[in-house]
Amino acid sequence: xxxxxxxxxxxxxxxxxxxxxxxxxxxxxxxxxxxxxxxxxxxxxxxxxxxxxxxxxxxxxxxxxxxxxxxxxxxxxxxxxxxxxxxxxxxxxxxxxxxxxxxxxxxxxxxxxxxxxxxxxxxxxxxxxxxxxxxxxxxxxxxxxxxxxxx
Numbered sequence: 001x002x003x004x005x006x007x008x009x010x011x012x013x014x015x016x017x018x019x020x021x022x023x024x025x026x027x028x029x030x031x032x033x034x035x036x037x038x039x040x041x042x043x044x045x046x047x048x049x050x051x052x053x054x055x056x057x058x059x060x061x062x063x064x065x066x067x068x069x070x071x072x073x074x075x076x077x078x079x080x081x082x083x084x085x086x087x088x089x090x091x092x093x094x095x096x097x098x099x100x101x102x103x104x105x106x107x108x109x110x111x112x113x114x115x116x117x118x119x120x121x122x123x124x125x126x127x128x129x130x131x132x133x134x135x136x137x138x139x140x141x142x143x144x145x146x147x148x149x150x151x
Contacts, residue, residue: 059118070099102127
């Protein structure tokens with residue numbers, strides 16, 4: 001079973017109904033689970049790329065801002081929901097040095113969506129990662145997850 005590193009995330013359901021949280025550590029790879037088991041869900045998502053473009057651009061901008069903040073003075077917790085902000089604060093001592101060790105951002109590539117969140121491949125100087133970012137109805141970041149990218 002593959003593992004992933006999670007900054008903080010709410011997993012296993014669309015954003016409005018997420019109830020479980022997962023902290024930093026090794027957990028089953030949720031990127032491979034539901035998608036592989038239900039390939040019929042991929043077709044409707046692929047049918048509307050133009051409709052997703054503005055949200056993807058917003059998500060990319062927000063993701064870049066989160067990463068730059070993490071590599072600088074630290075997270076701006078006003079960008080997160082209070083629940084996610086609390087979870088990230090509890091892990092900040094471990095997460096910030098890790099993100100800083102990745103080095104400068106080289107590229108950010110949109111890779112689609114999963115459970116209503118945007119998936120990105122972020123290439124840094126020292127690491128290639130995948131990130132999920134999702135928003136609540138108030139445009140606060142409600143989901144933030146990262147892991148090393150598969151080769």
